[in-house]
Amino acid sequence: MSQWREIEGGVTAPRGYKAAGITAGLKPSGLPDLALIVSDVEAIAAGVFTTSQVRAACVDYCRQRLQAKSSARAILCNAGQANASTGSQGWLDTLESAMLLGQALNIPSESVLIASTGVIGCRIRMDALKAGIPKLVAAASATGSDDAAQAIVTTDLVTKSVALETTMGDRPVRIGGIAKGSGMIHPNMATMLAFVTCDAAVSPSLWQQMLSRAADKSFNQITVDGDTSTNDTLIALANGQSRTPAITEMGAEAEKLEAMLTEVCQRLAKAVARDGEGATCLIEVQVSGATDEESARKVARTIAGSSLVKSAIFGRDPNWGRIAAAAGRAGVPFEQENLQIKLGNFELMQNGEPLPFDRAGASAYLKQTAEDSSLPKEAVATNMSNDFSVVEAGISLPFDRANAPQQRIDNPVIIAVSLGNGSGFGKAWGCDLSYDYVKINAEYTT
Amino acid sequence: MSQWREIEGGVTAPRGYKAAGITAGLKPSGLPDLALIVSDVEAIAAGVFTTSQVRAACVDYCRQRLQAKSSARAILCNAGQANASTGSQGWLDTLESAMLLGQALNIPSESVLIASTGVIGCRIRMDALKAGIPKLVAAASATGSDDAAQAIVTTDLVTKSVALETTMGDRPVRIGGIAKGSGMIHPNMATMLAFVTCDAAVSPSLWQQMLSRAADKSFNQITVDGDTSTNDTLIALANGQSRTPAITEMGAEAEKLEAMLTEVCQRLAKAVARDGEGATCLIEVQVSGATDEESARKVARTIAGSSLVKSAIFGRDPNWGRIAAAAGRAGVPFEQENLQIKLGNFELMQNGEPLPFDRAGASAYLKQTAEDSSLPKEAVATNMSNDFSVVEAGISLPFDRANAPQQRIDNPVIIAVSLGNGSGFGKAWGCDLSYDYVKINAEYTT
Numbered sequence: 001m002s003q004w005r006e007i008e009g010g011v012t013a014p015r016g017y018k019a020a021g022i023t024a025g026l027k028p029s030g031l032p033d034l035a036l037i038v039s040d041v042e043a044i045a046a047g048v049f050t051t052s053q054v055r056a057a058c059v060d061y062c063r064q065r066l067q068a069k070s071s072a073r074a075i076l077c078n079a080g081q082a083n084a085s086t087g088s089q090g091w092l093d094t095l096e097s098a099m100l101l102g103q104a105l106n107i108p109s110e111s112v113l114i115a116s117t118g119v120i121g122c123r124i125r126m127d128a129l130k131a132g133i134p135k136l137v138a139a140a141s142a143t144g145s146d147d148a149a150q151a152i153v154t155t156d157l158v159t160k161s162v163a164l165e166t167t168m169g170d171r172p173v174r175i176g177g178i179a180k181g182s183g184m185i186h187p188n189m190a191t192m193l194a195f196v197t198c199d200a201a202v203s204p205s206l207w208q209q210m211l212s213r214a215a216d217k218s219f220n221q222i223t224v225d226g227d228t229s230t231n232d233t234l235i236a237l238a239n240g241q242s243r244t245p246a247i248t249e250m251g252a253e254a255e256k257l258e259a260m261l262t263e264v265c266q267r268l269a270k271a272v273a274r275d276g277e278g279a280t281c282l283i284e285v286q287v288s289g290a291t292d293e294e295s296a297r298k299v300a301r302t303i304a305g306s307s308l309v310k311s312a313i314f315g316r317d318p319n320w321g322r323i324a325a326a327a328g329r330a331g332v333p334f335e336q337e338n339l340q341i342k343l344g345n346f347e348l349m350q351n352g353e354p355l356p357f358d359r360a361g362a363s364a365y366l367k368q369t370a371e372d373s374s375l376p377k378e379a380v381a382t383n384m385s386n387d388f389s390v391v392e393a394g395i396s397l398p399f400d401r402a403n404a405p406q407q408r409i410d411n412p413v414i415i416a417v418s419l420g421n422g423s424g425f426g427k428a429w430g431c432d433l434s435y436d437y438v439k440i441n442a443e444y445t446t
Numbered sequence: 447m448s449q450w451r452e453i454e455g456g457v458t459a460p461r462g463y464k465a466a467g468i469t470a471g472l473k474p475s476g477l478p479d480l481a482l483i484v485s486d487v488e489a490i491a492a493g494v495f496t497t498s499q500v501r502a503a504c505v506d507y508c509r510q511r512l513q514a515k516s517s518a519r520a521i522l523c524n525a526g527q528a529n530a531s532t533g534s535q536g537w538l539d540t541l542e543s544a545m546l547l548g549q550a551l552n553i554p555s556e557s558v559l560i561a562s563t564g565v566i567g568c569r570i571r572m573d574a575l576k577a578g579i580p581k582l583v584a585a586a587s588a589t590g591s592d593d594a595a596q597a598i599v600t601t602d603l604v605t606k607s608v609a610l611e612t613t614m615g616d617r618p619v620r621i622g623g624i625a626k627g628s629g630m631i632h633p634n635m636a637t638m639l640a641f642v643t644c645d646a647a648v649s650p651s652l653w654q655q656m657l658s659r660a661a662d663k664s665f666n667q668i669t670v671d672g673d674t675s676t677n678d679t680l681i682a683l684a685n686g687q688s689r690t691p692a693i694t695e696m697g698a699e700a701e702k703l704e705a706m707l708t709e710v711c712q713r714l715a716k717a718v719a720r721d722g723e724g725a726t727c728l729i730e731v732q733v734s735g736a737t738d739e740e741s742a743r744k745v746a747r748t749i750a751g752s753s754l755v756k757s758a759i760f761g762r763d764p765n766w767g768r769i770a771a772a773a774g775r776a777g778v779p780f781e782q783e784n785l786q787i788k789l790g791n792f793e794l795m796q797n798g799e800p801l802p803f804d805r806a807g808a809s810a811y812l813k814q815t816a817e818d819s820s821l822p823k824e825a826v827a828t829n830m831s832n833d834f835s836v837v838e839a840g841i842s843l844p845f846d847r848a849n850a851p852q853q854r855i856d857n858p859v860i861i862a863v864s865l866g867n868g869s870g871f872g873k874a875w876g877c878d879l880s881y882d883y884v885k886i887n888a889e890y891t892t
Contacts, residue, residue, distance in 0.1 A: 050775075052771065052775045085795070085799060121767055311884055312888065314888045325676050339531075352533060353533040433884055433888075435884050442760045
């Protein structure tokens with residue numbers, strides 16, 4: 001089954017990529033805030049962006065760039081200011097950012113893609129960005145992925161990074177990725193960013209199709225609170241430096257590549273969900289028996305996003321009625337007489353009717369699963385203290401995020417639902433709803 | 447403007463109706479749990495029901511009844527067990543309930559409509575119901591609306607009741623209503639029920655159309671946590687006892703009646719939203735400038751349902767960025783350059799860009815509005831203590847719900863959004879997201 005193996009190196013694991021992350025002075029906290037990913041050669045580029053009508057300038061910019069040509073050399077990401085709802089000046093700032101990086105790298109500005117995250121309605125601190133770009137370019141290295149992963153986060157508890165390797169012919173092909181998540185601690189922060197690199201050679205249209213399908217099975221299947229951001233961006237580069245034959249149509253090699261791309265996106269997406277604000281555990285919802293995959297995914301997403309289900313999991317309550325109710329309102333037709341629900345190994349509902357089950361055992365399963373994947377307390381404390389206001393209050397951050405342990409995403413709480421006899425199967429991921437979610441999002445001293 | 451005046455009497459305010467509410471022993475708490483509304487004559491009946499695929503037996507039953515004939519004499523409502531996910535036995539229990547009430551009232555069981563609320567997966571306690579029905583029928587009176595309003599609630603803080611009167615020709619026409627809300631304190635409880643009575647004479651198809659449109663502008667525009675119930679039911683009776691001419695098509699009289707019906711539904715809906723779990727205030731979102739009404743309502747609903755917006759209001763934080771982001775993801779196209787946002791009298795955003803505003807003043811507006819509509823502390827304390835587990839723990843309820851003051855719904859927090867130059871306007875109502883929401887929904891000792 002395992003068509004790939006996990007390797008080190010994040011976005012610089014594939015051949016022909018360098019990355020960097022520095023402190024340019026964009027964030028008030030003094031933490032790293034400017035990231036670069038650069039390919040040695042022009043790479044095929046695909047993107048998936050927020051569907052919101054209120055979009056940051058960088059999202060419109062990337063869309064236009066990728067429509068004009070489906071390749072790029074570099075991705076520049078600034079953290080601190082979202083550059084959304086900033087009008088025409090925000091648009092000019094994005095253009096200037098691309099121009100400045102293009103000049104520093106000696107490449108056309110048309111080959112630069114831009115992503116921003118931070119406070120909505122705030123312009124990028126252009127002086128700091130301008131001064132930072134030469135340092136950023138100088139810092140770029142083939143081992144720079146972790147620095148870049150550090151510099152794109154805002155108030156995430158941990159960085160998110162993955163790299164996988166497979167073989168095509170005799171040669172290794174690698175895909176790496178970094179992401180930032182839904183640590184929306186500062187009011188107005190609500191961005192999901194993910195950058196994926198690959199060294200395979202693949203045609204532009206096929207790469208975009210693969211990425212869109214992978215996004216539908218990963219980032220589009222996670223939910224923390226249902227609030228889509230103005231800045232959501234997923235960009236994937238494929239630079240051909242693996243020296244494997246070009247993949248130009250679907251077939252065995254293409255399927256292998258797409259499967260690995262999907263796995264990279266799913267691991268990053270799960271890490272983002274696990275790091276949701278105030279979350280104590282990762283929830284995986286598996287829906288089977290639907291008429292098609294899309295229906296299955298829709299029901300899975302609805303269950304993963306239900307405030308009542310999320311609250312119940314936080315309360316370690318095997319509350320199947322809420323799962324049934326969420327499935328029922330997903331907008332997907334099914335016969336309730338066929339409904340089955342499992343929580344871990346506990347069968348809770350069959351043929352649309354409740355089953356007797358070991359309630360204490362099911363509750364213990366929820367407790368144990370959450371404990372197994374918990375972060376150290378100081379990490380949670382840091383997450384609770386607004387990155388921005390902590391710094392404004394003159395207090396330094398107590399938590400060393402760079403050396404934090406990675407959260408475990410391999411042991412989620414599993415909710416399995418069957419709707420009937422169809423072949424449609426889909427998964428979604430979310431996290432529980434805790435007091436801390438409300439605390440994080442309500443606390444703001446005006 | 448005011449085409450009607452508020453009167454006393456709830457569902458028994460219109461002529462020709464009686465109501466009752468008694469304690470039949472369905473709820474473990476010993477609080478009233480069986481309600482009846484009965485018309486002196488067969489009344490035109492219209493209904494709007496949950497769109498969930500997982501539906502209580504009573505919902506399917508009412509749908510079938512109203513398809514077969516669009517009239518009814520009586521509504522029986524039991525609180526304590528939802529009779530959802532109870533399979534074929536649940537269906538038989540609903541049929542038997544209708545038969546028993548029909549016999550007691552000496553009317554055909556086909557003229558009885560049934561509603562249930564309570565725990566999903568639990569059958570109605572039929573012995574208690576059977577013994578209760580003769581007492582219920584005996585208790586029915588022309589002043590029984592408050593008793594019925596008491597008996598349909600589960601864990602609501604207050605009862606919801608309204609009655610309005612207008613004049614057609616020289617004669618008074620009245621509409622009354624009672625509702626129960628989203629006090630989903632006990633895990634699995636998630637029902638919205640509303641019963642409306644009217645003494646006008648109106649044709650069945652017109653009455654159903656009026657009710658559907660009124661529901662779209664009221665109950666379908668409120669959200670507490672986005673979790674649609676298995677039992678949601680809105681039934682409206684019109685018995686013609688006002689002795690006014692029959693209304694059979696749209697025109698001045700029909701519009702007048704529909705406006706009053708809509709107002710009754712909106713007042714009940716707002717009361718349900720205000721009484722949302724853990725809520726400290728009612729939020730009204732007004733969206734204008736959309737291309738059509740449906741688009742405006744959709745954007746309003748999305749903003750009212752945003753966890754980030756709700757958390758910000760709980761934090762008394764005039765956080766316009768979250769309002770803009772929620773508007774953007776509603777699935778309704780608009781130009782972000784046209785976006786305007788107001789909070790109370792504070793203009794926060796214009797032409798898609800932030801405005802300088804009095805942040806402390808806007809925060810004070812949120813604080814004051816919430817304080818103005820707050821309930822006494824003991825009411826909140828009761829809401830926090832699970833009705834069921836309190837009783838199981840042998841503690842009696844400290845809060846006299848019957849004599850509780852009504853919550854104010856006339857002074858909501860107002861969020862006004864304009865999307866452009868269209869004529870589409872719509873409103874939605876919600877409540878803030880507090881620690882108590884999570885506490886209420888997570889606390890459950892297994």
